[in-house]
Every structure is written in C-alpha cells, then in structure tokens.
Amino acid sequence: MMDDNKLKVLNRYHVVFLIQNVIIGTTVLSLPHRLSSMGYSQWWMPLLFGVVANLLLIPMIWLGLKYRNDTLFVIHEKLFGKWAGKTINAILLIYFIVVLSAVSSSFLQLIQVVALVDREITAPLIILLLMTIYIVHGGIKSIARFCIMSFFMTLGLLYFLNWGIADGDIRHTMPIFNFTAKQFFTASKKGLMAIGGFELISFYFPYIINQKKALKHASFGLWLSILFIFFFTFVSVMFFSEWQLKNVLYPVLNLFKEGQLSYLERLDVLGITMWVFLILSTTAAYLWAAKKGIDSIRSSPKKTHLYFVAVFVFILVKFPYMEAFQRILFERVFYLMYALFLWPILLCLIHMIKPKKNEGLE
Amino acid sequence: MQSKANVLQTAEVIEASDLANIISSVTEGNTILYFHIEDLYLSIKTFSAPTAAIAETDTESSVIGPQNALTESLETNLSLLKRRIQNPNLKIKNFVVGPETNTKVSVLYMENIVNEENLDIVIKKIEKIDHPGFNDISILQQLLDEHPFSPFPQYHETVRPDIAVSGLLDGRIVVAMENSNGIIICPISFFELFISPEDYYNRWTTASLLRSLRFFGFFLTIILTPTYISVLTYHPEMLPFDVLLNLQESRGKVPFSPFMEVLFMELVIEILREAGSRMPTKIGQTIGIVGGIVIGTAAVEASLVSNTLIVIVAVSALLSFLPPNFIMSNTSRFVRYFFIFSAGLFGLYGQMLAFAWLFHHLLSLTSLNTPYMTPLIPRKWTDLFDSVVRMPTKFLKYKPGIARAQTKKRPPVDKEE
Numbered sequence: 001m002m003d004d005n006k007l008k009v010l011n012r013y014h015v016v017f018l019i020q021n022v023i024i025g026t027t028v029l030s031l032p033h034r035l036s037s038m039g040y041s042q043w044w045m046p047l048l049f050g051v052v053a054n055l056l057l058i059p060m061i062w063l064g065l066k067y068r069n070d071t072l073f074v075i076h077e078k079l080f081g082k083w084a085g086k087t088i089n090a091i092l093l094i095y096f097i098v099v100l101s102a103v104s105s106s107f108l109q110l111i112q113v114v115a116l117v118d119r120e121i122t123a124p125l126i127i128l129l130l131m132t133i134y135i136v137h138g139g140i141k142s143i144a145r146f147c148i149m150s151f152f153m154t155l156g157l158l159y160f161l162n163w164g165i166a167d168g169d170i171r172h173t174m175p176i177f178n179f180t181a182k183q184f185f186t187a188s189k190k191g192l193m194a195i196g197g198f199e200l201i202s203f204y205f206p207y208i209i210n211q212k213k214a215l216k217h218a219s220f221g222l223w224l225s226i227l228f229i230f231f232f233t234f235v236s237v238m239f240f241s242e243w244q245l246k247n248v249l250y251p252v253l254n255l256f257k258e259g260q261l262s263y264l265e266r267l268d269v270l271g272i273t274m275w276v277f278l279i280l281s282t283t284a285a286y287l288w289a290a291k292k293g294i295d296s297i298r299s300s301p302k303k304t305h306l307y308f309v310a311v312f313v314f315i316l317v318k319f320p321y322m323e324a325f326q327r328i329l330f331e332r333v334f335y336l337m338y339a340l341f342l343w344p345i346l347l348c349l350i351h352m353i354k355p356k357k358n359e360g361l362e
Numbered sequence: 363m364q365s366k367a368n369v370l371q372t373a374e375v376i377e378a379s380d381l382a383n384i385i386s387s388v389t390e391g392n393t394i395l396y397f398h399i400e401d402l403y404l405s406i407k408t409f410s411a412p413t414a415a416i417a418e419t420d421t422e423s424s425v426i427g428p429q430n431a432l433t434e435s436l437e438t439n440l441s442l443l444k445r446r447i448q449n450p451n452l453k454i455k456n457f458v459v460g461p462e463t464n465t466k467v468s469v470l471y472m473e474n475i476v477n478e479e480n481l482d483i484v485i486k487k488i489e490k491i492d493h494p495g496f497n498d499i500s501i502l503q504q505l506l507d508e509h510p511f512s513p514f515p516q517y518h519e520t521v522r523p524d525i526a527v528s529g530l531l532d533g534r535i536v537v538a539m540e541n542s543n544g545i546i547i548c549p550i551s552f553f554e555l556f557i558s559p560e561d562y563y564n565r566w567t568t569a570s571l572l573r574s575l576r577f578f579g580f581f582l583t584i585i586l587t588p589t590y591i592s593v594l595t596y597h598p599e600m601l602p603f604d605v606l607l608n609l610q611e612s613r614g615k616v617p618f619s620p621f622m623e624v625l626f627m628e629l630v631i632e633i634l635r636e637a638g639s640r641m642p643t644k645i646g647q648t649i650g651i652v653g654g655i656v657i658g659t660a661a662v663e664a665s666l667v668s669n670t671l672i673v674i675v676a677v678s679a680l681l682s683f684l685p686p687n688f689i690m691s692n693t694s695r696f697v698r699y700f701f702i703f704s705a706g707l708f709g710l711y712g713q714m715l716a717f718a719w720l721f722h723h724l725l726s727l728t729s730l731n732t733p734y735m736t737p738l739i740p741r742k743w744t745d746l747f748d749s750v751v752r753m754p755t756k757f758l759k760y761k762p763g764i765a766r767a768q769t770k771k772r773p774p775v776d777k778e779e
Binding site: 111115116123124127128131134135138142145146149150153260262263264265266269270273274276277280 | 596597599600601602605707708709710711712713714715717718719721722725726733735
C-alpha cells in the first residue's frame with residue numbers, strides 16, 4: 001500500500017477510533033454481570049473505570065513522547081538491554097496470543113449459543129482468524145480505518161436498548177453507595193478488563209502523526225467507549241433485578257432479546273453477529289501488536305509472522321481436553337493486563353533514573 | 363520549398379530522410395506528393411475517416427440535462443469537451459498506445475486546478491502500458507487499475523460529456539481514446555459511482571432521495587437473498603410466528619434447501635438477463651414475458667421455489683440495475699453470490715463476516731493512490747455537502763477532497779496542523 005514507506009500514518013480520527021473500538025470487545029456484554037457484586041450501585045462504575053484509564057494513559061503517552069519512533073518492544077530493549085528486553089517482549093507476545101485466544105473463544109462461544117446453535121466452531125474460528133489476518137495485512141492504518149467503519153456500522157445497536165429503557169425502572173439507580181469495600185474490590189477486579197485495549201497505544205504511538213495532541217485524541221476515544229459501556233450498564237441496571245444481574249451471564253445480550261419488531265424477533269442474533277465488527281477490530285489490533293512482537297524478537301519484520309500468531313491462537317482455542325485450564329487461563333490473563341496498565345509507570349521511573357545518553361530522542 | 367506547401371492548404375512538409383514518418387502518414391490515409399527536383403515530400407490530407415453523427419446516449423440517458431453522447435471519433439469528442447470549457451487552462455496531452463493498433467490517447471486536465479502528482483501518475487502509467495492493441499477504452503481502464511484483482515471499478519467510465527466536464531472542473535483527469543465512445547475519469551470514489559449527472563439538474567430534494575435509493579439499494583441487493591437463506595436455515599427464531607408460518611406455507615412443497623432454492627432462482631434471473639441482452643429488441647420483449655410470467659409462475663406452481671423468494675429475487679434484480687455505472691451494477695451481482703455462499707455456510711455470522719470483508723476491501727482500495735472510500739470517511743468536511751444528501755447548488759462550489767485539487771489559499775488536505 002501507499003503508506004508502507006511512511007512511519008507516521010495515523011491522524012487524529014484514526015487515534016480516536018482505534019482507542020474506542022479496541023476497548024469494546026465481548027466483556028461489555030457481560031459487564032453488568034461482572035459488576036453484580038455491587039448490586040444496583042454498579043451503574044457508575046464504568047465512569048470510574050474511565051477516570052482510571054484516563055489517568056493511566058498519561059504515563060503511557062509521556063513515555064511515548066520520550067521515545068517518539070519506538071514501540072514499547074523497542075523501548076524495552078533500550079531500557080533493559082537486549083536480552084532482558086527480548087525476554088520481556090517474549091512474555092508480552094505470549095500475553096497477546098492468550099488475549100487473542102480469550103477474545104476469539106469467548107465470542108465464538110456466544111455465537112455458538114445464540115446464532116449457530118450447537119454447531120462446531122472450528123470453521124467459524126478459522127474464518128474469523130483469516131479475516132483478522134486480512135485486515136492486519138494493510139498495516140495499522142487499515143486497522144484504524146476498519147475501526148471507524150465498525151463504529152458507524154454498530155452504532156445502530158444502541159437502538160436495541162430502546163425496549164430496555166421503556167420497561168426499565170429508573171429508581172433502580174438509587175441508592176448510589178450501597179456496597180461494602182469488599183464488594184467494590186470484587187467488582188473492580190472482575191470488571192476492569194472491560195476497558196482493556198487502550199494500553200495498545202504504547203505500541204502504535206510511533207505511528208501517530210500528531211503525537212503532542214495524542215493524549216487529547218486518545219482521551220476522547222476512551223470516553224466515547226466509556227459512554228457506550230456506561231449506557232449498556234445503566235440500562236441493564238434499570239431493566240434487570242439484582243438477582244438477574246447476579247445470575248444472567250450476558251445481561252446486555254438479554255437486553256437485545258427484549259426487542260421485538262413486527263417483522264423481526266430475537267434481535268440478540270442480529271446483535272451478536274454484528275458484534276463481529278467490534279471483535280474483528282479488537283483482534284486485529286492485538287494481532288498487529290503480536291506481529292510487531294515477533295518482528296522485534298526475531299529482529300526481522302516478515303508477513304509470515306501473522307500466520308504464526310494465528311496458528312498459535314487456533315491451537316490455544318481448539319486444544320482438546322484442556323477446557324478447565326483454558327477457562328482459568330483466559331480469566332487470569334487479565335491480571336497480566338492490569339499489570340500492563342501499570343507497567344508504563346515503572347518504565348517512566350526507570351527512564352528518569354537512567355543516564356541520559358541512552359535516550360531515544362530524535 | 364515551403365511555397366509549395368503554402369499553395370496546398372492541407373499539406374505538410376516531411377523531411378526526406380524520415381521514412382518512418384512517411385510510412386505512418388500513408389497508413390493514416392494521407393497522400394504523399396513527391397517533387398523529384400526539390401526532393402520534397404508533402405503529406406496531404408486527402409482522407410477523412412467516416413464518423414457517426416453526434417447522437418443521444420442509449421446507456422446513460424437522462425430526462426433533463428444535456429442529451430448528447432460522445433462518439434467514436436477522438437477529434438469530435440475533444441471538440442465536444444472544448445466547446446463546454448472555453449478556457450486556455452484546459453490542456454491536452456497526446457499519446458499513442460498499443461504497438462499493433464497505434465491508438466491515439468488524449469489526457470485532458472485543467473492546468474490551474476489539477477493535482478500535478480495525480481497527473482504524473484496517469485502519464486507515467488500510460489507511458490508504461492505494455493499491451494498489443496486497444497479496441498476500447500475499458501481495456502485501458504483495467505490496465506490503469508491499481509488493484510486488478512478487485513471486482514470493483516476504480517475509475518469512472520462514461521459516454522456523457524457533461525460528466526467529463528464536471529470531472530475536469532473538480533480537478534480530475536479525463537482520458538479519451540480514439541475509436542472509443544467512453545472516456546475515463548480518475549480518480550473516483552466508491553460513492554461517486556452512484557451519482558447520476560441528473561442529480562445536479564434535479565431539485566436537491568429529489569436528487570437526494572434518488573441518490574440514497576441508489577446507494578443503499580446496492581447494499582440491499584447484496585443482502586436480500588442471502589438473508590432469506592440465513593434466516594430460514596439458521597435463525598428461524600428471528601421471524602415472528604405469523605411471518606414464519608406464512609413463509610413455511612409457501613415453502614411447504616419445495617423439496618430444496620433455501621440455499622439451493624435461492625441459487626436456482628438467481629441463476630435463472632442471470633440467464634434471462636444474459637439471454638435478453640443480446641436479443642434484438644422485439645425478441646427481447648418475448649424473452650421478458652417468457653421469463654417473467656412463464657418461468658416465475660410456473661416455477662412456483664411446480665413447487666420448485668416459493669412465492670416469497672420470487673418477490674425477493676425480483677426486487678434484488680431490479681435493485682442491481684440502479685447504479686448509473688454499469689460496471690458497478692455488474693459488481694453488485696458478483697458480490698451477491700459471495701454473500702449467498704457465506705450465508706449458506708454460516709448464516710448471519712457469515713454474512714457479517716462477508717460485510718467485514720467487503721468494507722475492508724473497499725477501505726483498502728485506491729483510485730490514483732487516493733482512498734476509494736472518500737467521502738464516506740471524508741477528506742474534507744465540505745465533501746458532505748455532496749454526499750448521500752445533495753445540498754442545494756449554492757453549497758456545491760467546493761472541490762471534492764478526493765481530487766486533491768490545487769488551491770492557493772488552502773494547505774494540502776492530507777496534512778494535519
């Protein structure tokens with residue numbers, strides 16, 4: 001493509017929608033259930049997550065501005081030396097592969113439950129991975145373009161909340177602070193993963209044209225998706241009882257199910273199949289980052305690395321006899337995500353302590 | 363020696379040593395007059411190629427607006443365009459392509475508006491072309507494509523001089539060819555292929571209505587029959603009970619799966635279209651009656667297909683003829699089969715993945731290195747005045763972002779801050 005020879009390719013719209021679309025994955029669908037330990041008081045939690053994420057963005061972008069042309073992989077090698085850096089990168093790569101598998105497998109399970117009832121997911125998984133590879137082939141800019149497109153494609157899903165609002169009860173939102181500290185921590189621990197995805201900015205930061213304003217654009221994208229997540233959570237709180245929130249695995253999908261048009265029922269089928277756009281934008285961004293990871297570990301960029309990653313993901317999702325292990329792995333990997341949220345802060349500190357000659361400033 | 367040429371008004375002096383020029387002059391149909399004593403060659407235009415008269419267009423007709431179509435003579439076509447733009451900035455560069463046919467090609471542009479980078483690309487591409495001969499400009503168009511494997515047309519081909527002129531005024535480049543009715547306009551965006559010139563002659567309200575019909579019709583025609591397949595095969599629970607009952611009743615005696623049923627009916631329509639397109643008009647009407655009434659009704663009565671499907675297939679066939687660009691209308695037919703197969707394989711999930719493919723493909727296409735999806739993802743906000751809604755004419759003074767036209771006042775559009 002025409003942009004191959006240029007490093008800086010992402011304009012402000014690309015940044016906004018990359019942040020926005022990568023955040024929204026399958027976790028949004030189950031978020032009200034994940035936060036259910038707080039009961040009805042959970043509805044403002046997405047806003048709190050937004051504040052946390054926005055604060056976490058600051059060290060990420062500060063670090064990026066110090067190393068304007070380097071992805072986090074390269075920064076690791078610069079800060080920790082070649083071998084320690086590569087080891088950290090290898091761990092990151094494994095993390096990306098596990099996240100990719102977790103996202104694809106949780107989405108395909110939903111597809112299996114809702115749309116393709118009782119059918120094997122092998123073929124849908126292969127097609128999903130191939131589609132992801134196809135999107136990543138065009139580079140980060142084409143992923144960003146895809147994000148813009150999927151945003152507008154899926155905007156219509158908000159209409160499906162119509163029935164939830166109509167039948168819901170706004171009084172569920174009160175009282176606001178009806179929970180214990182323990183319930184709050186359980187909810188945050190389980191729910192924070194819903195905003196995972198913005199940390200990828202450390203990897204595509206060198207591709208941003210206007211890096212100085214990146215924080216502003218990234219925050220805008222972040223709050224756009226927080227608004228969506230907030231909206232889904234809020235309507236779920238209005239519509240469901242506390243018992244339902246605790247026991248319904250995917251409350252948002254059930255909200256879709258409430259909708260009935262005169263010619264169409266079971267809008268959740270339409271909703272979950274359209275969700276593939278949001279999943280593709282998430283998996284594409286993670287696959288892109290994973291590919292950059294292999295590139296940096298092997299010190300040579302190759303297109304075939306994409307297929308390596310995809311094969312690993314396929315194996316991880318379809319590995320037989322390990323369902324219990326998979327479930328634990330896919331749930332626990334998000335603790336590594338929380339660590340990655342905080343990681344740039346540590347890197348910033350190391351960068352400040354390090355002697356000046358190692359700086360990658362242009 | 364020149365005095366002899368001055369006597370003969372249409373004569374041209376040729377150097378004696380320039381044998382190639384003499385030969386090409388003869389193949390063009392000229393007469394060579396040779397003066398022994400002075401060793402002088404005069405090439406005299408004693409031949410004028412028969413050209414068809416300027417006529418109305420059959421393929422891109424409109425109710426209001428100019429009716430003339432371009433002809434097969436390059437000279438006439440250029441004069442039709444020059445007649446509309448009386449401006450010294452209208453420049454023409456001439457090329458000869460195809461070593462066997464030696465076909466003349468002209469590149470037209472407005473020197474004060476055109477993006478020079480785009481112009482360079484076009485000229486370089488034409489100079490690099492390696493193809494033995496040309497019968498029509500469509501071949502040249504495909505050779506200029508940046509993505510030859512894509513089903514989508516990446517330049518606009520038209521026989522209407524008014525479209526060419528508005529293209530030139532936008533800062534686009536027009537390529538014309540000898541012996542070819544059409545001219546190509548580059549660059550072009552996906553959305554612009556749904557714009558008919560009549561949109562600009564109608565009131566803005568009518569124009570916007572028809573334009574959105576054409577644009578959304580394209581997406582409707584590729585998902586109507588696939589949706590029938592996926593809903594009946596994979597998600598019957600999506601239909602309300604009454605509708606489902608209705609559908610199942612009409613499908614009651616059909617022995618095929620929805621997928622086979624749709625494929626059968628779509629192929630029948632395809633065959634009718636193909637058979638009708640080469641028939642003389644009078645026989646064509648018969649084909650229409652045979653196809654429409656006999657096959658339609660008989661197929662239902664023979665329980666080969668359901669009533670509902672006949673309606674859906676007919677509507678989607680009609681919708682596929684909406685795009686003013688004929689190639690785009692053909693593309694919609696091809697893309698529909700892709701959707702039919704993915705719906706047959708994975709239901710709605712397959713359809714959505716097919717949509718993801720379609721959108722990603724469109725997003726990565728370029729026309730003269732400019733993204734094909736502008737102005738859906740606008741390069742300039744003023745592009746939105748002339749998108750699905752066509753604003754009243756006084757808003758239309760801005761150049762579209764895709765042409766990257768020269769403007770002294772504005773900074774280049776692709777730079778930020």
